[in-house]
Amino acid sequence: MTENTEKLPPKERMKIPRQSMPEQEPNVRNSNFQEVPLGLTEEQALLEANRCIECKKAPCIPGCPVEVDIPGFIRLVMDKEYAAAARKIKETNALPAVCGRVCPQEEQCEMVCTLSKKFKPVAVGYLERFVADYERENDLVQLPEIAPPTGKKVAIVGSGPAGLTVAGDLVKLGHKITVFEALHKPGGVLVYGIPEFRLPKHIVQAECDVLAEMGVEFQNSTVVGKMDTIDELFEMGYDSVFIGTGAGLPNFMGVPGENLIGIYSANEYLTRSNLMRAYDFPNNDTPIIEGKNIAVLGGGNTAMDAVRTGLRLGADNAYIVYRRSEAEMPARAEEIHHAMDEGVQFHLLTTPIKFNGNGDGKVTSMECMQMELGEPDDSGRRRPVPIEGSNFIMEVDLVVVAIGNSSNPLIPQTTPGLDTNRWGNITVDEETMETSRKGVFAGGDIVTGGATVILAAGAGKKAARAMHAFMMNEVASQV
Amino acid sequence: MKFDSVEQILTFAIGKEQEAADFYTDLAGKMEGKQMREAFLEFAAEELGHKKKLEAVVEGKVLLSSEERVVDLKIGESLTEVDAKPDMGFQEALMVAIQNETNAYTLYKNLAVATDDSGLKDLFLGLAQEEAKHKLRFEVEYDDFVHQEN
Amino acid sequence: MPKVIDNTQIGPQVWKMRIEVPRLVAKAKAGQFVILRVNENGERVPMSIAGLDKENGLLTVIYQVVGKTSALMTTVPDSGEISDCVGPLGIPSHVDNWGTAVLVGGGIGIAPIYPIAQAYKEAGNKVHTIIGARSKDILFYEEEHSAVADEMHVCTDDGSVGHHGFVTDILKNLLDGEEKVGMIMAIGPVIMMKVVANLTRDYEVPTWVSLNPLMIDGTGMCGGCRVSVGDKTKFACVDGPDFDGHLVDFDQLTSRLGAYREQEQAAMKRFLENPGCKLAEAVEKFAYPS
Numbered sequence: 001m002t003e004n005t006e007k008l009p010p011k012e013r014m015k016i017p018r019q020s021m022p023e024q025e026p027n028v029r030n031s032n033f034q035e036v037p038l039g040l041t042e043e044q045a046l047l048e049a050n051r052c053i054e055c056k057k058a059p060c061i062p063g064c065p066v067e068v069d070i071p072g073f074i075r076l077v078m079d080k081e082y083a084a085a086a087r088k089i090k091e092t093n094a095l096p097a098v099c100g101r102v103c104p105q106e107e108q109c110e111m112v113c114t115l116s117k118k119f120k121p122v123a124v125g126y127l128e129r130f131v132a133d134y135e136r137e138n139d140l141v142q143l144p145e146i147a148p149p150t151g152k153k154v155a156i157v158g159s160g161p162a163g164l165t166v167a168g169d170l171v172k173l174g175h176k177i178t179v180f181e182a183l184h185k186p187g188g189v190l191v192y193g194i195p196e197f198r199l200p201k202h203i204v205q206a207e208c209d210v211l212a213e214m215g216v217e218f219q220n221s222t223v224v225g226k227m228d229t230i231d232e233l234f235e236m237g238y239d240s241v242f243i244g245t246g247a248g249l250p251n252f253m254g255v256p257g258e259n260l261i262g263i264y265s266a267n268e269y270l271t272r273s274n275l276m277r278a279y280d281f282p283n284n285d286t287p288i289i290e291g292k293n294i295a296v297l298g299g300g301n302t303a304m305d306a307v308r309t310g311l312r313l314g315a316d317n318a319y320i321v322y323r324r325s326e327a328e329m330p331a332r333a334e335e336i337h338h339a340m341d342e343g344v345q346f347h348l349l350t351t352p353i354k355f356n357g358n359g360d361g362k363v364t365s366m367e368c369m370q371m372e373l374g375e376p377d378d379s380g381r382r383r384p385v386p387i388e389g390s391n392f393i394m395e396v397d398l399v400v401v402a403i404g405n406s407s408n409p410l411i412p413q414t415t416p417g418l419d420t421n422r423w424g425n426i427t428v429d430e431e432t433m434e435t436s437r438k439g440v441f442a443g444g445d446i447v448t449g450g451a452t453v454i455l456a457a458g459a460g461k462k463a464a465r466a467m468h469a470f471m472m473n474e475v476a477s478q479v
Numbered sequence: 480m481k482f483d484s485v486e487q488i489l490t491f492a493i494g495k496e497q498e499a500a501d502f503y504t505d506l507a508g509k510m511e512g513k514q515m516r517e518a519f520l521e522f523a524a525e526e527l528g529h530k531k532k533l534e535a536v537v538e539g540k541v542l543l544s545s546e547e548r549v550v551d552l553k554i555g556e557s558l559t560e561v562d563a564k565p566d567m568g569f570q571e572a573l574m575v576a577i578q579n580e581t582n583a584y585t586l587y588k589n590l591a592v593a594t595d596d597s598g599l600k601d602l603f604l605g606l607a608q609e610e611a612k613h614k615l616r617f618e619v620e621y622d623d624f625v626h627q628e629n
Numbered sequence: 630m631p632k633v634i635d636n637t638q639i640g641p642q643v644w645k646m647r648i649e650v651p652r653l654v655a656k657a658k659a660g661q662f663v664i665l666r667v668n669e670n671g672e673r674v675p676m677s678i679a680g681l682d683k684e685n686g687l688l689t690v691i692y693q694v695v696g697k698t699s700a701l702m703t704t705v706p707d708s709g710e711i712s713d714c715v716g717p718l719g720i721p722s723h724v725d726n727w728g729t730a731v732l733v734g735g736g737i738g739i740a741p742i743y744p745i746a747q748a749y750k751e752a753g754n755k756v757h758t759i760i761g762a763r764s765k766d767i768l769f770y771e772e773e774h775s776a777v778a779d780e781m782h783v784c785t786d787d788g789s790v791g792h793h794g795f796v797t798d799i800l801k802n803l804l805d806g807e808e809k810v811g812m813i814m815a816i817g818p819v820i821m822m823k824v825v826a827n828l829t830r831d832y833e834v835p836t837w838v839s840l841n842p843l844m845i846d847g848t849g850m851c852g853g854c855r856v857s858v859g860d861k862t863k864f865a866c867v868d869g870p871d872f873d874g875h876l877v878d879f880d881q882l883t884s885r886l887g888a889y890r891e892q893e894q895a896a897m898k899r900f901l902e903n904p905g906c907k908l909a910e911a912v913e914k915f916a917y918p919s
Contacts, residue, residue, distance in 0.1 A: 182715070182846070182848050182850075183846065184666060184673075184712065184713045184715070220713070221713040221714065221715040222715070223715060223716070223718070223847075226656070226716065226717055226718055226848075227652060227653065227656055227716070228656070248848070248849070248850035249849060249850065250850070250851065250852045251570070251625050251626075251627070252852065252862070254558045254561075254570070254574060254625075255557045255558060255559065256559055258862070259855055259856075259857060259862060259881055259885070261884060261885055261887070261888045262888075264853075265851055265852040265853075267850055267851040267852065268845055268851035268852055268853045271845055271846060271850075271851055272845060276672070276673070276845070277670070281892065281896075282892075282895060282896045282899055283670060284670045285670055285671050285672040285697060285698060285701075285896065286672045286673070286845075287889040287892035287893070287896070289888065289889075297629060298628045298629045299628060299629065302628065303628060322629060323626060323629045324629070330627075330628055351629075353556075353557035354557070360884065360887070361881070361884030361885065361887070374550040374552070375548070375550055377550060377615070377619055379619070383550065383552055383619065383622055384552070385550060385552055385553065386553045402628060402629075403625065403626050403628055403629035404624070404625065404626060404627030404628045404629065405627075406570075406624070408848070408849060408850060409568075409849070410848060410867070420514060421514070422514040422515070422517070422518050422572075423569055424514075424568070424569070449624075449627065450627060450628070559860065560860065561861075562859065562860055562861070564861065566868075
């Protein structure tokens with residue numbers, strides 16, 4: 001690698017292989033909760049950054065749901081200006097340390113990377129993580145400039161990625177921000193849903209600490225809808241409200257036996273382990289059932305998180321039981337591979353129809369059926385159909401239902417005039433994210449149903465822009 | 480119940496569609512939430528649509544086929560029975576609808592078995608297929624939203 | 630971090646904690662509950678509301694020492710702090726004028742029955758309150774309840790005070806008597822609520838019970854508190870905690886409450902073995918029942 005990187009022609013850059021992320025060995029990491037990917041070394045980061053051929057069109061930018069200036073930040077990495085690179089990302093994405101870890105880059109920026117046509121794409125995610133970690137670990141986080149106070153107050157309900165993004169964008173513009181969080185720690189799904197081995201909690205806390213330093217007030221253990229309603233927030237003097245309460249209602253199968261001991265929703269299982277640190281019981285008081293033969297129902301990231309957690313808690317056999325085929329699993333390919341390498345066993349085209357228990361009310365097995373994909377329906381999708389007579393018994397002592405989440409109904413139920421669709425998702429204007437209630441905006445999973453961190457962040461950006469315009473126009477018209 | 484003619488069967492089936500429409504309209508009236516009310520009114524309207532189709536069959540404008548293969552996701556078979564209650568959510572509303580359509584489908588299948596007349600048998604099977612389509616429509620929605628990640 | 634005004638032992642196993650949470654108290658109603666966390670490593674535990682001092686913003690909870698967390702709660706000093714107190718959670722108890730209402734409080738249930746009795750009285754009901762405990766030692770709140778109820782009835786399993794027998798004995802007498810009972814509200818150990826519901830089902834008197842399943846978040850997010858009511862699964866934290874006693878599957882609730890028995894026993898044992906723990910001796914008396 002030459003020192004003067006501008007001189008390296010694209011052909012030479014394309015010869016640099018895509019850097020591999022160093023990781024804990026599968027048989028070591030499947031019994032600890034430390035982070036699995038260890039992060040690129042500086043040397044690797046520089047090599048990787050130099051792979052970017054800085055193409056004119058930069059398809060990676062529109063490939064990103066929030067249009068981070070990817071070539072821009074990579075250029076700064078090439079120049080060894082890592083903290084500046086992190087700041088460049090933060091111009092559009094407030095959570096690079098999180099997104100660098102959990103974004104499905106392979107479906108976004110990296111999928112459309114020019115290099116991906118003939119070679120492997122630039123590892124945008126690894127680089128994003130590298131610079132964010134570098135900035136934080138070397139105490140180089142600079143607070144952005146805050147505009148003079150506008151006198152406007154904003155209430156943000158929910159401190160997940162959508163709410164945190166709105167908070168970050170609006171506090172910079174001089175508004176007074178209060179984030180109301182129902183749980184005792186901020187971060188939402190980042191802290192209760194995603195395990196330590198994929199997203200260390202100190203990173204989430206660090207992001208919230210930065211926001212607090214910028215002047216954002218966090219009121220944890222405060223449930224809007226029970227303590228104060230949205231209407232009461234307006235009465236308290238807030239000028240606009242953002243609802244980012246997430247997909248916090250677990251979907252259950254609806255088959256017999258689902259209330260046996262040992263059958264958890266993924267939300268409960270992961271909240272016990274991640275937020276309440278039950279993986280470190282009894283140093284932490286919240287217990288969790290440590291099953292020996294565990295079945296996780298579902299094929300999304302949540303299911304992968306749950307099954308890998310179960311393995312780490314000492315399961316001899318950890319199964320993924322998924323109704324459809326591998327091609328249809330919504331989880332990130334990377335996480336599916338991590339799970340396979342760690343020893344998770346996959347039972348595809350399989351679904352339980354009944355749970356059986358013993359005299360103590362504990363689950364002991366589930367009756368399953370094999371499925372096959374039927375004819376495509378009107379939507380063109382082939383759906384799973386049970387195969388007659390394929391019933392079989394799977395011995396299990398722990399089941400985690402990770403089939404999907406719906407929107408938590410508390411806010412819609414306590415906010416008259418707030419329209420939702422029949423699935424409980426709040427309906428919003430696509431551009432402004434405003435709901436059917438004036439001055440009330442919403443984004444993230446509560447609007448879309450379960451989706452990604454980056455999409456929630458993107459929704460937060462749109463909402464923040466619209467909320468600022470909404471609040472300031474009011475002032476303008478008074479003048 | 481004994482059926483001797485095509486007319487008799489179709490009259491019965493048309494009555495059943497009206498019954499189903501009334502069932503859903505009735506449920507709509509009992510729902511606490513606006514969304515559930517609207518959902519059930521929609522289901523009721525769909526049943527009236529089916530009724531219209533059968534009336535068109537009577538008028539000879541439409542033919543029912545018993546040949547068409549309709550996918551059966553069999554989602555209803557493993558679900559616990561749901562009683563319609565005013566505070567039910569959409570997942571339960573779909574379970575109620577799936578149960579309802581499954582009952583109708585089974586009814587026509589049984590009637591087909593019970594008759595020796597091949598013409599009437601065909602008609603019953605055609606009606607069963609119609610119910611199978613209605614059932615599939617609800618099962619697909621259930622599959623999409625309850626099993627989002629399954 | 631919420632301030633604990635005082636934390637007083639009011640019986641051999643029963644403690645009373647008053648927490649300063651003015652905004653919560655202003656919004657809370659009888660029948661609701663809160664979730665407490667004592668410290669950073671602590672569990673989130675649900676506690677029924679036993680008293681609301683709206684003037685001073687003080688919440689009263691009454692708890693029994695049955696495990697590590699409740700034992701830990703006793704160590705919080707007057708003018709101390711706990712990590713979190715979140716609420717008010719759950720749906721408030723339904724209050725109406727039914728003419729004559731009977732409230733039944735068994736064991737620790739004597740506490741949450743109190744604000745509900747107050748609400749029933751304010752709504753114009755003639756209030757019969759039945760409180761029962763294993764023995765006189767464990768009974769508490771007699772004065773408070775007397776002040777509210779039109780008629781107070783006390784019973785103990787061992788006959789040390791009041792009627793020698795169970796709350797259902799007294800309840801049956803009332804139901805067999807001249808007064809028409811319009812509503813019954815029962816809170817106490819699961820077996821007590823089950824027995825009350827079985828009794829009143831024959832008399833066809835509407836009966837509410839307040840359920841106490843294990844909980845984590847308390848906002849309907851996890852389903853850990855799910856209970857079977859009729860043929861439906863409900864979340865006690867958002868659909869309850871009050872439910873129609875004639876439809877509740879009490880056996881399933883009892884079973885699910887035992888989900889962590891082994892871990893709870895291990896945690897309590899570890900807590901008692903902790904050399905620095907000044908509470909160990911006192912708590913040892915209330916060793917977790919096996």
